[in-house]
Amino acid sequence: MATPELNARVAERSEVAPGLCILRVVPEGWELSDFLPGQFAVLGLPASAPREPFADLEEPPKEPDKLIRRSYSIASSSKAREYLEFYVALVHSGSLSPRLFMLRPGDPLWLGRKFTGLFTLAEVPPERNVLLIATGTGIAPYMSMLRTHAPGGGTRRSAVLHGARHSWDLGYRSELLALQKGTDHFTYLPVISRPEEEFDPWRQHTGYVQDLWRSGALDAAWGFHPRPEDTHVFLCGNPAMVDEMSAILQAEGFIEHSRKAPGQIHVERYW
Numbered sequence: 114m115a116t117p118e119l120n121a122r123v124a125e126r127s128e129v130a131p132g133l134c135i136l137r138v139v140p141e142g143w144e145l146s147d148f149l150p151g152q153f154a155v156l157g158l159p160a161s162a163p164r165e166p167f168a169d170l171e172e173p174p175k176e177p178d179k180l181i182r183r184s185y186s187i188a189s190s191s192k193a194r195e196y197l198e199f200y201v202a203l204v205h206s207g208s209l210s211p212r213l214f215m216l217r218p219g220d221p222l223w224l225g226r227k228f229t230g231l232f233t234l235a236e237v238p239p240e241r242n243v244l245l246i247a248t249g250t251g252i253a254p255y256m257s258m259l260r261t262h263a264p265g266g267g268t269r270r271s272a273v274l275h276g277a278r279h280s281w282d283l284g285y286r287s288e289l290l291a292l293q294k295g296t297d298h299f300t301y302l303p304v305i306s307r308p309e310e311e312f313d314p315w316r317q318h319t320g321y322v323q324d325l326w327r328s329g330a331l332d333a334a335w336g337f338h339p340r341p342e343d344t345h346v347f348l349c350g351n352p353a354m355v356d357e358m359s360a361i362l363q364a365e366g367f368i369e370h371s372r373k374a375p376g377q378i379h380v381e382r383y384w
C-alpha cells in the first residue's frame with residue numbers, strides 16, 4: 114500500500130512545560146471539514162521521523178515509510194477554520210508522541226481528513242449544567258467546547274476540574290482563569306498531585322480530581338451539589354481517573370451515557 118502523503122504542516126508550536134506541547138496544524142491544499150467541539154482527529158508521521166532525544170530508545174523501524182497514527186482531541190474552536198490545535202503529552206515509551214515532539218513550525222505531518230467522536234455536547238439538553246473533568250491533556254476537548262460556545266448567556270453553569278502533577282503542567286490555565294473572571298456562569302478548579310515539588314507554595318486544591326469532587330469545592334462555587342437531574346458530567350484523560358470518577362458518580366445516581374441508554378456521564382479514555 115502506498116504511504117499516504119504528508120498533507121498538513123505545523124503552523125505553531127508552543128512548549129507548555131517539559132513533556133507538554135501545543136501544536137497548531139494547517140491542511141496543505143485542502144479544506145478542513147466541519148467538526149463538533151469534543152471530537153478528535155488522527156495525526157501521523159512516518160516511522161523514519163526523528164524521535165525526541167529524551168524519549169526511550171527504540172529499535173530501528175523495519176518499515177521506515179509506514180505511518181504511525183494516533184488520535185488527538187481537537188482543542189481549537191470549531192469556528193476556527195484555518196487550523197486545528199492539539200495539546201500533546203510526550204509518552205517516553207511511545208511511538209508517535211516522541212516524533213510529534215520533534216516537529217517545528219513548517220514541518221510536514223499527516224492529518225486524517227475526517228474528525229469523529231461522540232464526546233460532544235450534542236446530546237446534552239441546553240438547560241443542564243456541564244461539568245468538565247480532565248487529567249493532563251484531557252483538557253483539550255473542553256478547550257474546543259469552551260472556545261466554540263462561550264459560557265454565559267443562558268442558565269447553564271459550566272465548570273472545569275483539571276488535575277495535573279504540578280501547577281506548570283496545568284495547560285490553558287491562564288485562558289481558563291480569564292474565562293472565569295469574565296462570567297459567573299463558569300468555574301475553574303485546578304488541582305495538583307505533587308504540591309511538595311512546587312517552587313512557590315500552592316495554596317489551592319491538592320490531590321486528584323476525585324478528591325476535588327469529594328471536597329465540596331464545586332458545591333461551594335455553584336451553591337448546590339450537582340445531581341443527575343441538573344448536570345451532565347464529562348470525563349477525559351487517564352483511564353484510571355475516568356473509571357474512578359465514573360464509579361463515584363454512579364454511586365450518586367448518575368448513569369454512563371450511550372446512544373441506546375441516555376445518561377449523564379460522558380467518557381473519553383485516552384489509552
Ligand SMILES: Cc1cc2nc3c(=O)[nH]c(=O)nc-3n(C[C@H](O)[C@H](O)[C@H](O)COP(=O)(O)OP(=O)(O)OC[C@H]3O[C@@H](n4cnc5c(N)ncnc54)[C@H](O)[C@@H]3O)c2cc1C
Nearest residue numbers: 183184185186200201202204207208209210250253383384
Ligand atoms: C479519542 C482519543 C483522543 C486522544 N487525545 C489526546 C490528546 O489530545 N493529547 C494526547 O497527548 N493524547 C491523546 N490521546 C492519546 C494518543 O492517541 C496516544 O495514545 C498518545 O499520544 C501516545 O501515543 P504514542 O504513540 O506516543 O504511544 P503508544 O506507543 O501508543 O503508547 C505507549 C503506551 O503509553 C501509554 N499512554 C498512552 N498515552 C498516554 C499518556 N497521555 N500518558 C501516559 N501514558 C500514556 C499507554 O499505556 C500505551 O500503551 C488520545 C487518545 C484517544 C483514544
